[in-house]
Amino acid sequence: MSFNQTDLMFKLTDRNTSLAKQDMIDIKMISTFNQAFQQTQQKQQVIQFRIKNIHKSDLICLDDNGVRVIYFKLKSLVFKMIIKVGHLNGEVRLYDLADSCTAKELMMMIQSETQCEITLVSNGEAVAASALLGSESIYYVNVDAEGGKKKKKKKKNFAKPKKKKHRHRKVKLATLKLYTVDGKGLVQRSHKQCPQCPQGVYMAKHFDRHYCGTCHQTFRMDEATIKANLEAIKKQQAAKAAAEAAAAPAGGAAAGGAAGGKKGKKK
DSSP states (O other): OBOOGGGOEEEOOOTTSOSOGGGOOOOOEESSHHHHHHHHHHTTEEEEETTEEOOTTOOOBOOTTOOOEEEOEEEESSOEEEEEEEOTTSOEEEEEEETTOBHHHHHHHHHHHHSSOOEEEETTEEOOTTOBOOTTSEEEEEOOOSOOOOOOOOOOOOSSOOOOOOOOOOOTTGGGGGEEEOTTOOEEESSOBOSSSOTTOBOEEOSSEEEOTTTOOEEEOOHHHHHHHHHHHHHHHHHHHHHHHHHHHHHHHHHHHHHHTOOOOOO
């Protein structure tokens, strides 16, 4: 059964109350449907009945008891959204805010709870204070902690020079050092061939051992051979030092003569 809008009486209630009759708070008795819409439009509110918005063009049907007084509920036109905020203790809290709320307003609300300055982070980036909040994003509270900066290290002074790295130097015709030719013209190997590696791989010859650089096989010499090799090395070093000492004065004089004979620019 439908009827004219002017035949109804409306009772408006607070928007935060339930629809139960005993829990409602009466605000004003309104005689017509048109007057109800006029008052709600001034306050930027809408009329709801059974959770659905009622428009001015709608016709209201009577219930089974024929009751002509229907309880309505006022609802604000300001749209709301729920914001998820992750706090420092791992707890995620929900905030009911207006859709035009900015990050600054939410930060002020959280700062009043935590009593410390905070910043909001979303998707790994800091949120600007003037940015509008989105209901689909999760915001995390970030607090600047004092300290954490490392102490500046004192510059260390090194007394000894830096150790030089070993650099490989290519020797021309290095294969000739692996063989020796005697007075009769016979060619002999001066280096030992590695027994584990393929043919043609020779071991390095040191004063006390034979060493393979490919498979790292090592053969140590006997004490008599080591002693003889050390004496030969000492003789070579002494002869080299004597030759350098003999060539030093001649080299210095030649260098001085070359420097003294340098010609100047022509004028």
